[in-house]
Amino acid sequence: MKKQPVQWLLSAASVGIAGIILTQSYGTAVAETNTDRFVQTPEQKVTTRQIAALLDRSHYLNQPLDSQTGGEVLSMYIDSLDPNHTLFLQSDVDEFTEKYADEFGARLKRGDLSAGVDVYERYRQRSDEYFAMASEMLKTDIDLTGDETIVLDRENLNHFEDKDAQRDYWERQLKFQLMSITLGQEDEKAKEQVFLENPDITRGQDLVRNDERTPSEILQNRLSRQQERLERRKDDEIMEGILNMAMLTYDPHSNYYAPIQATEMEIQSSLQLEGIGVSIRPDRKNPDYTRIVTLVDGGPAAKTGQVKPNDLIIGVAQDGETMTDVVGWSTREIVALIRGKRGTAVTVKLRQPNTPDASARTVTIVRDIIEQEESGVKQRVVEVQRPDIDETPKRIGVLEVPSFYLNYRARRNGEEYRSVSIDTAEALKALNKEDIDGLVVDMRNNPGGSLDEVAKMLGFFIKSGPMVQIRDNRGNIQVYRDNDGGEQLYDGKMAVITNLASASASEIFAAAIQDYGRGLVVGSTTTGKGTAQIQLNNLALGSAALTQRKFYRVTGGSTQNKGVVPDVELVNIYDDATFGERSQKKSLPWDTIRTAPYKPEGKFTSDTLETLNQQSKIRQETNPQFVYLSTLNDIRDMEDEQKPILLDIDSRRDKMQLIEKRSLEAENKRLIATGEKPYANWDIYQAAMDAKFEERSQMKADERPELPEDEAFIKEAAYIMLSADAEETLSPEEKL
Incomplete structure (x- = not known):
């Protein structure tokens, strides 16, 4: 496999070690603003110039940070502070747009954050107005009945034109929150009564809160904490918000991290x-x-x-x-x-x-x-037996890959280090000794990570050839290849499980396995994050991830936006409308480049895939776990926050009780189907769930028993894999 001079990062939250530093200053003359609380330090000015220069010159889009883009940054920043359009008045937005839109980019280029800070101080002012109004309102008796309505999701609605309309919404919002807390207290007290009457259900834990506060007191405490946190926000965090929005205006995966958050990102990468x-x-x-x-x-x-x-x-x-x-x-x-x-x-x-x-x-x-040993690759063996097909159970290896992690710092320093490829190699060697009949690679919820690592991992399964193509903003294409002479750590049957939270490097892995016919991809269409970032860790303050590359399958198609479509669909547990690249602002488009010549190891015909989907659909329709998850999807769709909700607690209680009734029915249906005792009512069910998850939270990750709904995906992937036979490999001439 060809070594690359730079470590490229392929993850939903890109992390790693690499970097350049840019300190070009810009002397554009612009009007100053009054920002009393925020006094910009020299390091913050340098950092701002660095980020602006990176966007202006080095982003994949080749889009200058001009007046138009600067205006977009300002708009994105305003929306980031007030995504529901309830704090800023339209006059605030108009004022800032007229005052700063044309020069916002120029300010950033010269290291000037004052315009963004001015917007932030107005946000803090409007927030304080809301907190003050709420505090006064919560001292009164609030009628939780009536025929008023509220739309909770206002992202696509305009800002309020005046303070009267804004205050009216704030009052309705508080009323809705009080209704929710009141109904939540009713549920909580019912659960606590179950704990008191059935102490065995607590599993030896103290789960009785005995909270005597009124709903108004609870909400007041909640709002006071929010206000205190707002007051404690440090200047670096304010800078982070402004610069991060500047980067997100270019694409969803270019990010700036203040020093505290930069530490968190490095931890996620290095374990x-x-x-x-x-x-x-x-x-x-x-x-x-x-x-x-x-x-x-x-x-x-x-x-x-x-x-x-x-x-x-x-x-x-x-x-x-x-x-x-x-x-x-x-x-x-x-x-x-x-x-x-x-x-x-x-x-x-x-x-x-x-x-x-x-x-x-x-x-x-x-x-x-x-x-963090628990966070790495894990392997185990499960036994599955297909009814009327297998005379004896089949031994299936399961490889759980949480991310494509790599401890860059330790590797750079020549120290012993952990990485996903090192851990996977050890796991595969152990599984090979178990005489397995097939392998399921679980990539669900895998956010990605290191490009080098995913390339090394693919080399364990693919004989040889290109694995992924990378194109930069100048159109240059680089191909990562497996050139180990056909060596494979595992050459048996395999399936890869994906879902909507499988992103970036995990999409490269799934796509290559699919394109080479090396195994089946089952589950849900992936995130669609098809860009590569470089991590910049030697900025004056904090770190940044900048999108400079786009990656493509060996077939030439990008995974950007479209993601990897599975060969066999399983129940999707996520909401497509709010999750994944396709729902992100400023996401880059899908496109194609030329195919990299490669030789598939097999091919699953359309007839084979159609049969596998039909067989799997029948199993899913009768499997208690999949039926349960499908029902939960239907229940989730009962609530639409973009539609008016009646602000009447009796009506709301009826709606919540209907949701509870259907949820309990779904749970009891799967319990009965699996030979377990159903719950007598919603309160007992909720109490049991609280106790169960409290107990699980105190266990180490490798000690927690597998959840049956999660394990259903593993077993179904195994059934599909065992039932599939790929045709012979196409000749190279047919593929060139």
């Missing part, structure tokens, strides 16, 4: 972090608190012996600094405080639930590198 080794989430009983869920075995926190699961984090202090009270903070904010460089110390203030603040203890922990 490695520098921290204390805990997983956290908002406390179930009181979301103002953040709870430690699990500790990493052998991690810094576990080694202290003083940190326990279920501890609430109430304060964090950097080494030698004052303790910061983090009650009411988001988990992202707390993570940002806790993480830091290896060898440095952080002090956390902890207490157990249901104990007074006076019982809190402080623990100082030295940060270290923690390997």
